[in-house]
Amino acid sequence: MTETVEEFMAGLGRLGASPERRGGLVAYVVEPVSGRLAGELVTTAVESAELAAWPIAPPHWLHLPATITFASTNSQPSPLPGWLRHSRQITGWGADRDPAQAWLAHVRGVVGQAR
Amino acid sequence: MTRRASVAMTASTERQLQAHLLREDGQEDICVATYCPSTGTTRRTALLRTVILPEPGEREVHGNATITGEYVLRAAAAAQDRGEGLALCHSHPGGSGWQMMSDPDRDAESSFANLVRELTSLPLVGLTLAGHDGQWSGRHWDVAAGTEVGTTDCENVRIIGDRLTVSWNDAVVASPARRASQARTVSCWGARKQADLARRSVLVVGAGSVGLDVAMRLAATGIMTIGLMDFDTVEQRNLDRLVGVTTTDAWLRRPKVHTARRLLTENATAARPTISAWEHSICEPEGLQLALDFDLVICCVDRPWARAVLNAMAYRDLIPVIDGGIAIDVFPDGGGMRGATWRSHAIRPGRPCMSCNGQLDLGAVTADREGTLDDPAYIAGHNSQSPADGGQNVAALSISVAAGLLAQYVSLNIAPGGMGEPGPLQYLLSTHTLEHLESASRPGCSVEALIADGDAGPRLTGRHIAAENKRHDRARAQLPLAILAGQTADDLVWRWRSTLTTAGRRALLRSPALGRDPSSTSR
Numbered sequence: 001m002t003e004t005v006e007e008f009m010a011g012l013g014r015l016g017a018s019p020e021r022r023g024g025l026v027a028y029v030v031e032p033v034s035g036r037l038a039g040e041l042v043t044t045a046v047e048s049a050e051l052a053a054w055p056i057a058p059p060h061w062l063h064l065p066a067t068i069t070f071a072s073t074n075s076q077p078s079p080l081p082g083w084l085r086h087s088r089q090i091t092g093w094g095a096d097r098d099p100a101q102a103w104l105a106h107v108r109g110v111v112g113q114a115r
Numbered sequence: 116m117t118r119r120a121s122v123a124m125t126a127s128t129e130r131q132l133q134a135h136l137l138r139e140d141g142q143e144d145i146c147v148a149t150y151c152p153s154t155g156t157t158r159r160t161a162l163l164r165t166v167i168l169p170e171p172g173e174r175e176v177h178g179n180a181t182i183t184g185e186y187v188l189r190a191a192a193a194a195q196d197r198g199e200g201l202a203l204c205h206s207h208p209g210g211s212g213w214q215m216m217s218d219p220d221r222d223a224e225s226s227f228a229n230l231v232r233e234l235t236s237l238p239l240v241g242l243t244l245a246g247h248d249g250q251w252s253g254r255h256w257d258v259a260a261g262t263e264v265g266t267t268d269c270e271n272v273r274i275i276g277d278r279l280t281v282s283w284n285d286a287v288v289a290s291p292a293r294r295a296s297q298a299r300t301v302s303c304w305g306a307r308k309q310a311d312l313a314r315r316s317v318l319v320v321g322a323g324s325v326g327l328d329v330a331m332r333l334a335a336t337g338i339m340t341i342g343l344m345d346f347d348t349v350e351q352r353n354l355d356r357l358v359g360v361t362t363t364d365a366w367l368r369r370p371k372v373h374t375a376r377r378l379l380t381e382n383a384t385a386a387r388p389t390i391s392a393w394e395h396s397i398c399e400p401e402g403l404q405l406a407l408d409f410d411l412v413i414c415c416v417d418r419p420w421a422r423a424v425l426n427a428m429a430y431r432d433l434i435p436v437i438d439g440g441i442a443i444d445v446f447p448d449g450g451g452m453r454g455a456t457w458r459s460h461a462i463r464p465g466r467p468c469m470s471c472n473g474q475l476d477l478g479a480v481t482a483d484r485e486g487t488l489d490d491p492a493y494i495a496g497h498n499s500q501s502p503a504d505g506g507q508n509v510a511a512l513s514i515s516v517a518a519g520l521l522a523q524y525v526s527l528n529i530a531p532g533g534m535g536e537p538g539p540l541q542y543l544l545s546t547h548t549l550e551h552l553e554s555a556s557r558p559g560c561s562v563e564a565l566i567a568d569g570d571a572g573p574r575l576t577g578r579h580i581a582a583e584n585k586r587h588d589r590a591r592a593q594l595p596l597a598i599l600a601g602q603t604a605d606d607l608v609w610r611w612r613s614t615l616t617t618a619g620r621r622a623l624l625r626s627p628a629l630g631r632d633p634s635s636t637s638r
Contacts, residue, residue, distance in 0.1 A: 004573070050481050053575045055561050057423060057480035060487060076492065087487070090478040094470045097559035 011100025055099035126276025151569035155407030200237030210245035277535030324356035326415030346582035459519035
């Protein structure tokens with residue numbers, strides 16, 4: 001699994017998302033292009049365990065600070081204090097040549113919907 | 116422990132090798148290729164990857180063919196760089212069938228065996244192409260004998276294209292005798308095809324309504340080695356679809372594969388069928404490793420994780436997977452059925468993977484892997500239904516899915532009229548229309564990029580909590596005394612029936628030989 005986590009981090013690093021390990025998670029930044037947080041750098045994270053099949057299968061849960069809320073979401077506590085993890089299933093996975101780019105586009109889209 | 120050996124390659128790799136090895140002047144030729152190992156529980160397969168042709172001066176053709184040490188060193192260095200092994204391939208232009216090693220062949224291969232192993236850390240693989248009928252034969256130089264190296268003869272060499280072509284080593288897997296109980300089957304495609312088909316081992320993953328039907332018909336067809344894999348337990352709610360499974364099986368909490376194995380054992384027409392049943396998930400490392408022992412897998416499961424594991428295996432380990440499923444469309448108010456659709460397709464190099472053809476949502480794999488899709492808290496928050504509980508199905512239609520899978524199986528293995536598997540098919544019930552579906556591989560597909568990676572490729576397997584829980588629930592210590600007593604009684608009845616079945620088989624072996632069956636009209 002270490003290899004797949006490193007591959008994920010390398011892909012995000014190449015795109016300037018500044019990935020870093022935080023316990024059992026990989027945190028990185030995204031800049032949404034729409035919504036309340038448009039233009040801000042938002043730190044988000046995924047669990048390393050969810051990267052076991054990267055890039056064939058993407059992570060499911062998006063970890064975000066609890067201050068970021070959504071009109072409708074299925075959320076659970078995150079291992080990061082003061083954070084929640086949100087259920088977001090990505091559709092059409094595997095269509096892009098660069099999975100890291102596809103992942104960041106997905107996360108930007110989700111964060112762009114924050115209230 | 117891996118003791119069996121095999122070689123597999125794609126049809127395009129075979130075409131490259133044929134173009135070099137089968138010369139117009141009728142002389143022998145020789146070249147090398149790299150391979151990756153694919154290690155099952157009992158079988159090790161060399162998956163050919165890259166053909167490395169000789170440069171001028173690196174081989175000499177003089178009736179026979181010889182190569183220089185420099186050529187082998189160049190190729191071994193290339194293989195070493197990629198973490199791959201080396202296969203030495205040569206032709207016998209006038210040969211047919213499985214080729215025995217001549218003394219010069221043995222000397223040539225053995226002279227490189229130690230060197231190649233030292234450079235690549237993998238055994239040399241030898242391959243011979245018989246020019247007369249295109250049959251391959253192979254061996255792994257993996258037996259240490261003092262300072263010398265000996266061979267493990269392959270049981271088969273498999274070519275994966277629009278049809279699965281298999282060359283058999285009769286000395287390792289004997290050709291089955293013709294049987295009166297298979298007379299109608301043999302009359303369809305002939306004794307030679309039957310002897311080939313019967314030896315092709317098949318793993319059926321999922322012993323539900325579709326998997327059970329598929330497996331039963333493979334056993335009736337005379338397939339000698341059938342594996343069944345499912346971790347689930349027979350429950351009352353399954354009884355409207357598991358034909359042949361009884362209320363007793365549900366009461367006694369039998370594993371689905373246990374009841375399926377009994378049914379197959381009673382209905383098999385092979386003389387000595389090997390029917391194995393494993394209470395694993397294909398998502399568990401042990402489950403996938405067992406699958407790597409088979410020539411072909413039929414996928415009869417609908418969970419995304421399991422299908423993703425098989426989807427990757429089809430490319431990474433060159434084991435074709437026949438897959439399909441059914442969707443029944445009902446009116447949301449519970450007022451009836453709008454229609455149904457069932458699909459079938461062969462997943463293999465040269466065809467789009469399950470994700471590219473729209474039949475697998477890779478975005479759902481991680482959630483399924485973590486058990487999220489069955490987590491009550493997640494289900495409540497998502498306002499959805501557990502996949503284990505959901506999905507309409509009915510025995511009257513699930514047989515159509517099984518029929519679709521089996522038709523793909525016949526096309527892939529027998530190629531009626533010279534036509535291999537047809538690509539993805541879809542049947543629409545409401546209009547009774549059969550459609551050939553157009554689908555293409557996506558350029559960024561990370562699954563189809565795994566072709567012949569074998570052990571070096573990602574496995575996608577892991578701990579499967581639901582499978583562990585099911586097995587735990589069935590453990591004897593968990594069961595009430597009444598069920599344990601019932602199981603003991605049921606086992607005694609089964610032993611009696613098995614004895615009767617064996618006696619019947621022996622008696623029928625003395626019945627009139629194949630070809631003297633007086634009836635000739637199909638019904």
